Amino acid sequence: MPKFYYKEAQRRAQREFRACTSRGEYPYLPVLDDFLSREQINQGSDLGLCQIPLEFVVGTCTGVRTNAFARNFMPLLEADSEFAHKWQALCQAHLAEGIRDPVKVYEYMNRYYVLEGNKRVSVMKFFEGDEITARVIRVFPEQNESPEAQLYYELLDFSRLSRISYLEFSKPGSYLDLQKLMGKGPEEPWSEEDRREFSASYYYFRKIYRTHGGRRLTTTVGDAMLAVIKVYGYQALRGKTPSEIERLASSAWEEVVLQQESDPIDIKLSPEEKKPGLLAKVFSPGEKGAMKVAFIHDKTPALSGWTHSHEQGRLHVQRVFGQAIQTTPYFNAMDRDPYAVIQQAIADGNTILFTTSPRLLPASLRTAAEQHKVTILNCSLNKSHRYIRTYYARMYEPKFIIGAIAGSLAGVDSVGYLCDYPIYGQISGINAFALGVQMVNPRTKVYLEWSTVGGAEAAIRRLTDRNIRLISSRDLSRQGDRSWASFGLSLISGEDRVVLAAPVWQWGNYYEAILRRIQDKSFQAEYEESGKALNYYWGMSAGVVGLHCTDKVPPSTRKLAELVQNSIQADLYYPFRGKLYAQNGLVLDGDLTPEQIISMDWLAENIVGSIPSYEELNETGKATVDMVGVEAVSKVRRDSP
Numbered sequence: 001m002p003k004f005y006y007k008e009a010q011r012r013a014q015r016e017f018r019a020c021t022s023r024g025e026y027p028y029l030p031v032l033d034d035f036l037s038r039e040q041i042n043q044g045s046d047l048g049l050c051q052i053p054l055e056f057v058v059g060t061c062t063g064v065r066t067n068a069f070a071r072n073f074m075p076l077l078e079a080d081s082e083f084a085h086k087w088q089a090l091c092q093a094h095l096a097e098g099i100r101d102p103v104k105v106y107e108y109m110n111r112y113y114v115l116e117g118n119k120r121v122s123v124m125k126f127f128e129g130d131e132i133t134a135r136v137i138r139v140f141p142e143q144n145e146s147p148e149a150q151l152y153y154e155l156l157d158f159s160r161l162s163r164i165s166y167l168e169f170s171k172p173g174s175y176l177d178l179q180k181l182m183g184k185g186p187e188e189p190w191s192e193e194d195r196r197e198f199s200a201s202y203y204y205f206r207k208i209y210r211t212h213g214g215r216r217l218t219t220t221v222g223d224a225m226l227a228v229i230k231v232y233g234y235q236a237l238r239g240k241t242p243s244e245i246e247r248l249a250s251s252a253w254e255e256v257v258l259q260q261e262s263d264p265i266d267i268k269l270s271p272e273e274k275k276p277g278l279l280a281k282v283f284s285p286g287e288k289g290a291m292k293v294a295f296i297h298d299k300t301p302a303l304s305g306w307t308h309s310h311e312q313g314r315l316h317v318q319r320v321f322g323q324a325i326q327t328t329p330y331f332n333a334m335d336r337d338p339y340a341v342i343q344q345a346i347a348d349g350n351t352i353l354f355t356t357s358p359r360l361l362p363a364s365l366r367t368a369a370e371q372h373k374v375t376i377l378n379c380s381l382n383k384s385h386r387y388i389r390t391y392y393a394r395m396y397e398p399k400f401i402i403g404a405i406a407g408s409l410a411g412v413d414s415v416g417y418l419c420d421y422p423i424y425g426q427i428s429g430i431n432a433f434a435l436g437v438q439m440v441n442p443r444t445k446v447y448l449e450w451s452t453v454g455g456a457e458a459a460i461r462r463l464t465d466r467n468i469r470l471i472s473s474r475d476l477s478r479q480g481d482r483s484w485a486s487f488g489l490s491l492i493s494g495e496d497r498v499v500l501a502a503p504v505w506q507w508g509n510y511y512e513a514i515l516r517r518i519q520d521k522s523f524q525a526e527y528e529e530s531g532k533a534l535n536y537y538w539g540m541s542a543g544v545v546g547l548h549c550t551d552k553v554p555p556s557t558r559k560l561a562e563l564v565q566n567s568i569q570a571d572l573y574y575p576f577r578g579k580l581y582a583q584n585g586l587v588l589d590g591d592l593t594p595e596q597i598i599s600m601d602w603l604a605e606n607i608v609g610s611i612p613s614y615e616e617l618n619e620t621g622k623a624t625v626d627m628v629g630v631e632a633v634s635k636v637r638r639d640s641p
Helices: 002-022 038-042 082-096 118-126 147-162 174-181 192-211 221-232 242-251 253-258 305-324 338-347 358-370 396-410 426-440 456-464 507-519 522-530 555-569 594-598 619-628 631-639
Strands: 045-053 057-060 103-108 111-116 131-139 265-268 291-296 325-330 352-355 375-378 389-393 415-419 446-450 470-472 489-493 496-505 533-538 545-549
Touching: 002 082, 002 118, 045 103, 057 118, 082 118, 111 118, 118 131, 147 174, 147 192, 174 221, 192 221, 192 242, 221 242, 221 253, 221 358, 242 253, 265 594, 291 305, 291 338, 291 507, 305 325, 305 507, 325 338, 338 352, 338 358, 352 358, 352 507, 358 375, 358 619, 389 507, 396 415, 396 426, 396 470, 396 489, 396 496, 396 545, 396 555, 415 426, 415 456, 426 446, 446 456, 456 470, 507 522, 507 533, 522 533, 533 594, 545 555
Parallel strands: 057 111, 103 131, 265 533, 291 325, 291 352, 352 375, 375 389, 389 533, 415 446, 415 470
Antiparallel strands: 045 131, 103 111, 470 489, 489 496, 496 545
16 A cells, blocks of 8 residues: 555656646755755754644755655655655554654745655655644744745744744734734733634635635735635634635635735726716616615714714715615714624615725625625725725825915914824825925924824824914814814914814715716726725815815915815826925835825924824724724834833
């Protein structure tokens, strides 16, 4: 029988050899000595005996035995050779009692190169073992800013907590994401039960992933498993049978496939290629009656200016479409189970759902993966999910104009800026405001404060204590809130305020345009043609965001604002054009792309202040940042002790 196994292993080796040769790849085992110096190898750290994943044992330390094996570690030498007899003897020992003697390997970048025990590894790989006992010597790579090095050292930190090394990701930050999704703190170690349950789920998932064609994807099993966990939560996989995990993986397979995209987000900057004015004006009931649309909010209009503005958008589309559409609002979803609220909206007959807060993203994504016939859009930005679309407005455009107004009125004084959350879309607003100030008043400084760090009133007080009177505050007024800290660019004098200018969210126009695209089928066609995650990021040219200047703004300044606004609306002016200077000497040369604008995690040079750390934020701020926080905040959270 061992001789039969050897011949089968040899056939696998020959197939692998031919396949590598036809692709122009080296057909033998890679050799560690070929790409690391002996000095580097000798500086390795002895980790002692470890259980290592066989799939990561990829080569040999020296070139002595490399030609005896194909690249898949299967034997190439003839069946009557001494090598073959020894391989067969090990095969017999494995079948009788298992291979007990550990191999000796060098580990580099989470790949293992055998110094002693090549044939033992070959036999174990032939029988598709998961792990092998090895004495491991780790060779550390240089620490630098490359994604490969960053991922490797993130893996080491993760392995220190979890004591597992078989899990690999292709994107930095994924280990922290998994730790969080498992309900653990950044430095919280795993228990033995955690390891056992996760390992069982992982190996079940790996088999399912490969059965679905995962080997043809460019990403890792870990990437795919994390994508499914982000949809359903870790508890949905924990302790489940292979068939249950297979059902989840199948439902979320488009999310899995999307992970291999280096640029998974397709940003749509306008409603369509043709001018928005050519949108169809007729919206009539279909054969099955009025289209039912749900608007699901995390708060109520009375408590939240954000919810109030979206509710005004719902009322707008109801007026515009009349009996052709039936809209229903669902409030305070976060006070209940948001997933249950979304399910209730679907049970009520709604087939289109707008979830208007980033905090509703997890429940939205899970529902969309389970019910592909329901269309769900979430109001957030820079999220790479295939089953839902996100939408947001380019608020940085009116913010730039408001900055120009503030700069023109400031004279020799500084101006202030109050922001709520360090999330995608907000940093660009801060920088655009600062650039607008700088355009008309190059020496003026912008002092930045955060409402989610100690509260809005305290943040405003910190600005007024500096004798700053011109302050750009929240983008939205709270219904019934007469506080001078609540809304727009204001001139502060003691307890009095005069609102000068404010950005205007025109959600009704946004929702109207999206619903018309759903009716004329271009919405679905766009989804099928893209193959990526669709993020709508419309601006002034689409009529979804605007600017209101009060009569308190001098006429000459209003003319300046109108000129800049008309230029932006006609796509003739761009706030982030040319050479830009950031804090800490960073220089960005050239027009920024939409992706660069969305993912900003730096501040302009004329800003006094910084992006807060995760721990500085209040609980609402942390919950929001968990969903759509910018990289600077996430990195601080990863690096925190």
